[in-house]
Amino acid sequence: LADFKQEVKIFRALILGELERGQNQYQALCFILRLSRNEIIPSESMARLRQKNPQAIRLAEERRGLEQLTMTTVANLSRAWQLSSHIRNMCSEAQEAIYTRDADVKYWLEKGVDGSIFEALPQTTEVSSFQACHATKDLWQPCLCMYSVRLEWYPCLLKYCRSRDATGKGSTYKCGIKSCSKGYNFTYYVPQKQLCLWNEET
Template sequence: MNARVALVQIAFVVFTLLLSVSVCSQLTVLVRLNDGQITEELLEADSEKDIITVEFRQTDGTLITFLSDFKRHVKIFHALVLGEPEKGQSQYQALCFISHLDHGELIPSEAMARLRQKYPHVVRSADERRSVEQFTMNAALNMSRSWHLSTHIHNVCRDARDLVYTRQQDVKYWLEKGSVFDVFPQSLNVTDLQSCSSTTDPWQPCACSYRLNLEWFPCQLKYCRGQGSNPYKCGIKSCSKGYRFDFYMPHKQLCLWDEDNYYP
């Protein structure tokens, strides 16, 4: 009798694990970057948590992570930038940018979880190139209470420490929606600061800029019409989009990439 109960318990555990796996998926896509190089892009979807994660490595070694939290209407950009020891930098520097996730920016997580590719060795190019979106990040998020806004912020941004930025307009939106979280009280007004690229003093506060591109992500579902009158899902539309972030840096030494990349 005990053996039978044990078998039932084991079967239940296996079934539970299968259920948990069924709501998650991983997809590796070959993508051509803006500089012509090819990289592997990892797309993960969890329909139970209602999130999509896109991760890839740029040619310079920077690791980019983009997470969309559909439940909390939050999108997270994380950049792990390799440092330059010859310029006095540490081995790496992490940046994190938090913003409001608009409806329709990506396909739903449940649709992403079911997405498969027939030819995994084909290098993908986006169907649509969307315009660059510029963010003026004028608030710093207090990481100690970020879980009230989204539990994923701490996991994605834990190595960014004090360099976790958002916008005052996003803060207002989330507070109106009932979220409870903290931003640091000081205003991070970057419009009155000199740009880091034109600052000569390495220890002077300045306005830093960072730009990244998501070269391929599923942005829209495609619908086809068969013999019946009701359309059905028959694929996805892919998009490419650039993002520019302007934000406060306590000193130029933390923004040395701005010397090498001028963003007009």
């Protein structure tokens, strides 16, 4: 979800648990990042553009690379409304698994957001003492978990066309949307490998 007003983007993941291994039915994760200006085209800009064949399944025109993100901080669900009013609804099931990163926290603090929302994860000071979860054998050991998502289609740029009037004077106008695909790889601390079983080596 992109909150353009607050310049926040929210990724939510629901991962089915393995009941025979003592997990819950599913595990919820939320990743909160700063939304950069012009990163995604807002819906107001697209609303004026008529879409041909709206039922068609579309493929992204540009496949962008995988962004590596180290999530160093957890956000408190009950106070996170200061970042975006959507977090409470989107991340209510994630509870203590709402992650963000230092660079974005610094930006939000400079904008006047209350610092009590955030709590640093152990990895920020002790990163060398934790292994990746896929390399950790003990299910109850803390480790660094990885979770990847890919946005297969999102509007990333407006297209402009040129036209000429009767006098030959040229002008440009919005005539379409460029679509992109992009991957995100989140790395974050978990207190036990049991919370990151999808990272096991196969």
